[in-house]
Amino acid sequence: MLEFLADNWVLVAVALGSGLMLLWPALTGGLAAGVNPTQAVQMINRDKAVVIDVCTPAEFAAGHVAGARNVPLDELATRLPQVVKNKATPLVLVCASGVRSRRAAAIAKKLGYDKAVSLAGGLAAWRAASLPVQTGG
Ligand SMILES: O=S(=O)([O-])[S-]
Numbered sequence: 742m743l744e745f746l747a748d749n750w751v752l753v754a755v756a757l758g759s760g761l762m763l764l765w766p767a768l769t770g771g772l773a774a775g776v777n778p779t780q781a782v783q784m785i786n787r788d789k790a791v792v793i794d795v796c797t798p799a800e801f802a803a804g805h806v807a808g809a810r811n812v813p814l815d816e817l818a819t820r821l822p823q824v825v826k827n828k829a830t831p832l833v834l835v836c837a838s839g840v841r842s843r844r845a846a847a848i849a850k851k852l853g854y855d856k857a858v859s860l861a862g863g864l865a866a867w868r869a870a871s872l873p874v875q876t877g878g
Pocket residue numbers: 836837838839840841842863
């Protein structure tokens with residue numbers, strides 16, 4: 742165990758870091774920071790929310806929230822209305838760690854998607870919560 746920690750201190754540091762990032766929204770407060778993975782799952786299951794991954798296609802192929810659609814951030818404004826026609830649809834925006842998805846949620850709201858939220862902590866938080874991740878385009 743100790744040997745594992747010593748050999749894999751980078752992994753340990755990343756795990757601690759992502760743990761802190763999970764806490765961060767709670768500390769900084771509010772929905773502006775986005776929803777946590779549990780809240781996102783509830784939105785998906787209960788409200789039939791659509792998950793939009795705003796990463797690049799390469800990042801998306803390497804791993805994404807199961808069932809997510811890929812609309813890279815720089816194409817969001819033009820492509821989102823084609824991908825999700827009904828603006829009343831709840832959206833969960835996801836990226837690697839929550840920075841781009843926050844911007845994406847703001848863009849989606851401006852486009853009229855009032856129920857757009859960002860997954861705080863991004864795919865890292867999703868993985869940390871042991872939720873399903875898919876690979877491939
Ligand atoms: O995915 S990220 O924009 O948070 S680095």
